[in-house]
Amino acid sequence: MATGNLCAVERRGRVHVITLTGAGEHRLGPALFSAIRSAVAALRAAPGDGAGAGALVLAAEGKFFCNGYDLAWARAGPSPADRISAMRAAFRALLADLLALPMPTVAAVTGHAAGSGCALALAHDAVVMRASRGFLYMSEVDAGIKVAGFVGELLREKVPDAVARRDLLMEGRKMTAAEASRRGIVDAAVDGEVEDVVAAAVAVAEDLAARGWDGETVAEIRKVTWPALWSKVNDYGGEAPARPRL
Incomplete structure (x- = not known):
């Protein structure tokens, strides 16, 4: 199954793989938000095969896993602040979709994950990261962009070590897979090419x-495991995948 030209979905055994396609930066704007949410919604609606919940892997082609919000799109409109607010609302809705998804989730961080792209990776139950290329980078402090409250809560829940969280958020440190694994932020650093990382995930x-x-049951346990995060992302006023309205 393909979702436009932005992402594709395939089945590998009991695992559904959503891949952000192409060699670009996979920046999160209205079209990509809609494509990912549509793919996740389709998995939720698909009938089970009697073998349990299955699982989801989110991966990406090219040198980027996701390079954050599409700021070029935001600045191209008459009201950039409104467009940034719309992207934040769409991101909050996507995180709610992932937290409520009735199956385990794994991020295959195949390349750079910056800003909201870093947060997207950490929103999964497990994170596998490419060792030879790419970094986790919360770029907001360098870009002069405020961190949304729900993103801050995500980082508090997923990066419980205060020093590591400071380094990511306050210092904008670009963390390699080796460092992120050592500091307990990702679950594994995998040698090899993109497909090796995806295969490991x-x-x-x-x-x-x-x-x-x-x-x-998986979804409900996830919600009670990170209750403050679920509370912040769940209050977005709708269930259906949609493009942000401006």
Whole structure:
């Protein structure tokens, strides 16, 4: 299944792989938000095969996993602040979709993950990162952009070490896979090319899917594991995938 020319979905055993396609930066704007949310919604609506919840892997082609918000799109309109607010609302909705998804989720960080792209990766249950290329980078302090409250909560929940969180948010440190793994921010650093990272993430996801867990139970446990984060992202006023309205 393909979602326009922005992402594609394939099935590998019990694992559904959503891939952000192309060699670009995979910046999060209205079209990409809509494509990812549509793909996630399709997985949620798909009938089960009786073997448990399955699992999701989110990956990307090219040197970038996701380079954050599409600021060029925001600045091209008559009201950039409104466009940035719209992107934040769409991102909050996407995070709510992932937290409520009735299956385990794994991010295959195949390249650079910056700003909201870094937060998107960390929103998954597990994170596998390419060792030879790419970094985690919360770029807001360097870009002069305020961090949304729900993103701050995500970082508090997913990066519990205060010093590591300071280095990411307050210093804008670009963390390699080796450092992020050592500091407990990602689960594994994988040598090799993009496909090697995806294969490793699929293996992690397949192991989780093999547990045969009930999907709705997985989603409810995720919500109570990170209750403050769920509370912040769930209050966005709608369930259906949609393009941000301006």
